[in-house]
Amino acid sequence: AQSVAQPEDQVNVAEGNPLTVKCTYSVSGNPYLFWYVQYPNRGLQFLLKYITGDNLVKGSYGFEAEFNKSQTSFHLKKPSALVSDSALYFCAVSVPGTYKYIFGTGTRLKVLA
Amino acid sequence: KAGVTQTPRYLIKTRGQQVTLSCSPISGHRSVSWYQQTPGQGLQFLFEYFSETQRNKGNFPGRFSGRQFSNSRSEMNVSTLELGDSALYLCASSSPTANYGYTFGSGTRLTVV
Numbered sequence: 001a002q003s004v005a006q007p008e009d010q011v012n013v014a015e016g017n018p019l020t021v022k023c024t025y026s027v028s029g030n031p032y033l034f035w036y037v038q039y040p041n042r043g044l045q046f047l048l049k050y051i052t053g054d055n056l057v058k059g060s061y062g063f064e065a066e067f068n069k070s071q072t073s074f075h076l077k078k079p080s081a082l083v084s085d086s087a088l089y090f091c092a093v094s095v096p097g098t099y100k101y102i103f104g105t106g107t108r109l110k111v112l113a
Numbered sequence: 114k115a116g117v118t119q120t121p122r123y124l125i126k127t128r129g130q131q132v133t134l135s136c137s138p139i140s141g142h143r144s145v146s147w148y149q150q151t152p153g154q155g156l157q158f159l160f161e162y163f164s165e166t167q168r169n170k171g172n173f174p175g176r177f178s179g180r181q182f183s184n185s186r187s188e189m190n191v192s193t194l195e196l197g198d199s200a201l202y203l204c205a206s207s208s209p210t211a212n213y214g215y216t217f218g219s220g221t222r223l224t225v226v
Contacts, residue, residue, distance in 0.1 A: 034214060043117070043203050043217035090156065099169040100146065101215070103156040 002027045004093055006104035013081045014112050021076040021107045023091030031093040033074040034101070035065055038088040047089075050074060061085070081111045115140065117218035119204050125224045131192040134221045138185050138206030145187040146215065147179060150201040159202075162187055194225045 004025045013019045025031065032051050036044035048059025055067045065076045074091060091104040118137040126132050138145050147159040158171040162181035179189040185206075191198055201222050205215035 036215075036217075041219075041222075043119075043219045044205075044215070046214050046216065049214050092156075099144070099161040099163070100158040100171070101148075101156075102158075103148075105155045 002093075002095065002102055004091055004102050004104040006089075006091055006107045008107050009105075010108045010110060012110045012112060015083050016080050019078050019081045019085070019109065019111070021089050021091075021109060022073070023075060023104055024071070024073045025091075025093050025102075026072065027093050027095055027102065029095060031095050033065075033067060034092045034094065035059065035063070035074075035076050036090045036092060038090065038106075044090060047076070081109075083111045083113050085109060086111045117204055117206050117216050119202075119218035119221050121221060122219065123222045123224075125226060126194050128194055128196060128225055130194050131190060132194060132223060133188055133190045134202055134204075134223075136187045136189075136204030136206075136218060138187070138204075139208070139216055142206035142208040142216070143185050144207045144209070145181055145185060146205045146207070147187070147189050148203045148205065149173075150203055150220070151199075156203070159189065191223075196225050199223060199225045 034049045035047040038044045047063050048057050050057045050067045058064045063078050088106050090106050092101040094101050120135045144163045146161040149157045160170045160179050161168050165181045176192045181187045201220045203220045205217045207215050
């Protein structure tokens with residue numbers, strides 16, 4: 001079965017420290033990979049995507065993600081966390097031709113002042 | 114430009130009733146997808162429409178249905194509501210396909226009592 005895993009329900013990090021939110025996937029073919037962020041009582045906001053090319057993808061709000069094909073991972077990173085980054089983060093894959101995403105279960109990021 | 118608009122934002126219904134949710138995509142976006150978000154199940158794919166045609170459907174009972182109009186606006190309907198249908202229903206539009214990333218609406222919070 002195709003799946004996306006976010007192994008950490010919550011990640012705590014001090015403001016100013018680097019952060020990593022992990023994502024691995026098990027999907028056939030060459031999926032497209034995405035990160036979204038959700039603030040309370042809101043829909044999801046697009047952060048970044050990997051389709052092809054450079055394994056390091058830069059996105060909105062200073063976030064970046066590293067694609068690793070051999071490890072089937074797509075971890076989200078930021079060099080210096082802000083309190084305002086505290087939110088729920090979702091990794092997703094889109095399998096070409098299926099017209100749908102498979103989402104991970106989400107990781108709550110808490111940045112402590 | 115205007116984002117994805119979902120109406121209503123909040124809805125309270127009684128078990129056994131039916132409900133219709135509406136989604137207006139970003140102008141020019143012809144693909145509209147629906148997802149159900151619950152704390153226990155995360156984000157689950159309901160269906161995707163493109164040019165008034167349903168191209169994919171998730172694993173939901175037949176009580177869940179949708180349609181898309183010629184102006185790309187979409188509606189989803191849930192009949193014979195059950196308590197377990199309480200969720201945040203998210204609509205997302207994309208162009209030309211979801212492989213390029215979704216823009217999500219703020220969602221409709223449905224509570225079934």
